Amino acid sequence: MDTEVATRAIADRYFSGVATDAIRSSLSLLAWVIQAKQEGKRVVAIRRERMPDQFEEAILPGLEEQLAHDATWLVERPHPWRRQPWIKGRRLAAGDLARAIEIEGWSPERAANEYDIPVEAILEAQRYLASNRELVIAEEAENAIAAQQAAPLSG
Amino acid sequence: MKLLVDEDLASRELLSRLETAFPGEVIAPDRNASDEEVWSRAEANHAAILTGNIVDFLALAAQRISHSGLLLVYRQNDPSRDLRAADIVSGVAAVVARYPGGLDDMILVVNDAGTER
Secondary structure (H helix, E strand, O other): OOHHHHHHHHHHHHOOOOHHHHHHHHHHHHHHHHHHHHOOOOOOOOOHHHOOOOOOOOOOHHHHHHHHHOOOOEEOOOOOOOOOOEEOOOOOEHHHHHHHHHHHOOOHHHHHHHHOOOHHHHHHHHHHHHHOHHHHHHHHHHHHHHHHOOHHHOO | OEEEEOOOOOOHHHHHHHHHHOOOOEEOOOOOOOHHHHHHHHHHOOEEEEEOOHHHHHHHHHOOOOOOOEEEOOOOOOOOOOOOHHHHHHHHHHHHHHOOOOOOOOEEEHHHOOEEO
């Protein structure tokens, strides 16, 4: 596949067909790789369960959103105010679940056991959080505000 | 005091710790139950609900004349203040100790370890 065809395919798949966005994102990633190497770092791919304690990760907004959209275990459900996807077959919002795992410091395997859902679902929830943290935190804030304002409802 | 744990908080770790703290008093959630179903099950068992789904359960509480108690857990995007399972159990224990007569019609924030709202 030549470069132009590959660029077009990636743009169609992950960047709504906008080739310039695909190229801009690619160059951004390349710049990050170059900088990391100039700092003497290695740029590698590693399975999530083997992640070291400290690392840098490249987040590509268009790509992350599309990968989340392609998720197997995340489903959309109508809700009056929440916009997060949910874990299929469960009343667990993906971002909330990933935040709970983050707060507890659990591995994906431990979390899968804790909530009795597949590891793949945990990984998808964590990817969702990685690319939608602002929304997840905003929805947490809605709940926090409601809790703090609940005084008129007390018995 | 019976306590029904909403699915959003119901890790094995939390359920196990709660069961240790309150033997025979903890009700695990049904999977994929709606908020209304959770509420009805709690009322049928005269159980307080422990949930992080605050906006939605406060809305349900506002529609009811009475209930068996609502215990709320919220997050603050602050690792030093966000509650882990052990912290939630400590907060619930503080609430129960403070209100030995039960939690009927009370809405309490576990983060505040029993501060009535």
